[in-house]
Amino acid sequence: MSDDLLAAYDSQLRTGAETAHALTTHAHGPLRLAVFPGGQGFVSYADLGGADAAQIELLIDAALDHFRGEEGITSVEWKTRGHDQAPGLYDALDQRGFVAEDTESIMIGETALLALELAAPHGILIRRARTRADVWAMEEMQGRVFDDPNWEVRAETTFRRIQEDDEVELWIAESDGRVVSAGRLEPVAGTQFAGLWGGATVEAWRGRGIYRALTAERARSALARGKKYLNSDSTEFSRPILERAGLVRVSTTTPYVWTPPPA
Template sequence: MNKADVMQEYNEFERKLINSFNGAKESDSNLTKFVSKDRHGSYISFFNFDESRTESIVREQLAYFDERNLCFEWKTYSTDVPSNIGEVLLANGFKQEESESFMVLELAKAVDEPFDDLLITEVTDSKGIRDAIRVQEQVWGGDFEWQYHYLLNLKQYSPESVSIYVVYVDNLPVTSAWLTFNGSSPFAGIWGGSTVKEHRGKGFYSLLLNKRIAEAKSRGAKYLIIDASDMSKPIVAKRGFEVVAITTGYTSPSR
């Protein structure tokens, strides 16, 4: 895998061309951003500008979102320019989140692993999607209402763009994850991938991972991507995912 080429493809197909359900995409010569209809959920998707302009552009975006009373995330990759973006964001009051590994799997080289489809429920309606989000809320805490609205709108208006899966135990959702597709992009993305503490160690994460790898392959995607936490990284590495960059999110200061 030529990681530089993969990252360039990813920038073009995924960071510049984003789904805008439950919000709007806005782009100029400096960056691409998603502006959510909810207070949370907006983010800077792609950026590229001269280092001398970092301070002014960061302040422009703060003013833009402040005017709309919206919180937003500025997501960075270790391959991005300008390289001083992190320090400028911190100097302007952003909070740095934990870094994750942006990892890519070449699906043509992926080995099929068996999984029990009977343990997996694909959810498509508001109740099922709410169950998927309830798992995320229990695992991570915080406000996930924006994510619920995003997935619900995506499933309603572009159902082929997302597959959402839940594992239930005694009728309670204990694991959830989803798989996204973006038009003609060669990339599919796996997100969520979380299990409530009481049910970890039972193979549910790997179950949904194997399911999503199989689906992405069957639908003709070339690459599968994940932002892997330290907990997920060794699991997906065993399946052939390779680290292409380190990604770090910065959340805007509360106003």
């Protein structure tokens, strides 16, 4: 079962799906080099085409050369996957100044397994976030949880997205009008997947079933949209919850991030 899920992930969710909302994209061999709002560069690929260690080094150098030639690049993420055949990739990235961030679990499962009728905990209201005020409250909370000083930039980008793309859904859980948990649902056009992203809960509110109820709400919405699978890159906070709901850990992903030196 997990092999089938991983095959669906590789064939449907890499390259085009990952860069659909990029400002620009550029192909170089197997690589897709994208730039997102805020000057965030991103490197994606379905696979590395059987490249050996020397060829992989050349691909990394070409990617860096490309982004060095772009105006306003603030960072570049090379998204690695634990199941890829990529000899020497991690060492080569490290040698060129990329820094590994936390490894996350690639979780996939059937939407119907998560689309449960779960009551929200007492005093918690779960609803769609639709207004600018909703989005800013959600992103400010997630910025605190993830210690992200750039949450305001992301809030503006997120609000523009939901104005332009009615497929993206933002869900929040509130207590007395204060956002204590949140997450996105992103149906992927042309695929059987919808992604569960941005899941975060304020530390003092964890362990009460809020995130599980929020996930069930998103799953029911995905099921209504005809999506067979849900996927998520999960931290160790959310992975056990998704596993209990029926998602399977099919691989891992580790972002490697390069930051340009000061001018």
